[in-house]
Amino acid sequence: MYSSTENGTADKLSVLGTAYSTDGWTNTTSAILQKTGRGLLHQASHPLAILKELIFQQFPDYAYYDSLSPVVTTQQNFDSLGFSNDHPGRAKSDTYYINRDTLLRTHTSAHQLQLLKAGSSGDRELLAQARNSHAAPGNERFLVAADVYRRDEIDASHYPVFHQMEGVCTFERREVNEQLRQTGTAGQTTTFSDSNPLQADHNAAEATYLAEHMKHTMNSMVAGILARAGGGQEGFPVRWIDGSFPFTSPSWEMEVLFRGEWLEICGCGITKQSIMRNAGMPQRIGWAFGFGLERLAMLLFGVPDIRLFWSHDPRFAAQFSSGKISTFKAFSRHPSCTKDVSFWIPHAAPFHENDLMDLLRETAGDLIEGTQLIDSFTHPTSGRTSRCYRITYCSMDRNVTNDEINAIQDRVRAAMVAQLGVTLR
Ligand code: FA5
Ligand code: MG
Secondary structure (H helix, E strand, O other): OEEEOOOOOEEEEEEOOEEEEOOOOOOOOHHHHHHHOOOHHHOOOOHHHHHHHHHHHHOOOOEEEOOOOOEEEHHHHOHHHOOOOOOHHHOOOOOOEEEOOEEEOOOHHHHHHHHHHHHHHOOHHHHOOOOOOOOOOOOOEEEEEEEEEOOOOOEOOEOOEEEEEEEEEEEEHHHHHHHHHHHOOOOOOOOOEOOEOOOOOOOHHHHHHHHHHHHHHHHHHHHHHHHHHOOOOOOOOEEEEEOOEOOEEEEEEEEEEEOOEEEEEEEEEEEOHHHHHHOOOOOEEEEEEEEEHHHHHHHHHOOOOHHHHHOOOHHHHOOOOOOOOOOOOOOOOOOOEEEEEEEEOOOOOOOOHHHHHHHHHHHHHHHEEEEEEEEEEEOOOOOOEEEEEEEEEOOOOOOOOHHHHHHHHHHHHHHHHHHHOOEEO
């Protein structure tokens, strides 16, 4: 995937058949590049693809996109959505860059402006990429399902590649106001606050109308899917909490009670009117949501660990079939093995935990089950900081030998010295 020059540094990187030049921003590892080609959303009997189709069916009058390339510009992923220049999401420690201007999308919102614009300008080429472009021919309502990439910790509910479902719905402002004049706003409950404010561009009645429409749409979608799950699946209680995104205001997160804990499954809000103006539709107002598909799939299919979605084990794949929500039955778990590594953080260079996580994935792939920081202290006189991480190794689909893990741990330790500049203890 990387083509290398003689000193071993890559000058070109190929993603899904297109070559991109690299620079000091490039931090996408080959372990991640391999995931760009897996296409889990296009394997009809994979739980994520089943869920995607069930959601699409709940939105018959929306255009659906599920084949947009994960390679986007910083303009699409951040600038078009109003992320400030110093927003932490832009940091190299959080995002997989291909080069300075190009990255693996960190969320499906990266396509919002582009798709709204395609609708207002009649960009036929892009509109034709919708699977059912006849349903909403001007992209006034659309869904985008896609793989997204984030440098993140490793555990049972976080993985550096996951999937989102974006939903965008827009209305003629004049028609909303006409309807509000006829029906009034009595009985509506949306409140705004200083920390989750109404936009200066909207009046309270309009924003309330949009928020109620959005929450109703999302609740019905979740209820519709749960109804399809059948077989004694009980409803999951849902609650809304205030959220914050640069491209919506007000904003919310939807949480679902699952095994006694509130699990965040979605972010959403009223689309900033600046986005509608930039899209060439200042006369329309709208809302948007972004669901995490793994989070929903884990509770619908009873999948206990996010890494199972990437398993090549036929015992995983065999349990699901297109159009059906079935409950996952765990196959025998293979024994795990833990190894600790202690080291001094280098004086000169900054140390970021996500660099260690990428190094682990690059060296040991999905054998890494999780990591835990078990000790951290700063020496009182030298001022040096030491950390100890416990790494848990476990295979999803086979037994691994102690010798094999020892060899991997040796490679991890050597790579930490070479790439992170740490001093092992
Ligand atoms: C976003 O990505 C926003 N783009 C959502 C949005 C869209 C807001 C439209 C407003 C309008 P957030 O970073 O919270 O927001 O991620 C959205 C969902 O993705 C989360 O609720 C969660 O379900 C899922 N998610 C986030 N990080 C991970 C991860 N590392 N692994 C699995 N799922 C994740
Ligand atoms: Mg969130």
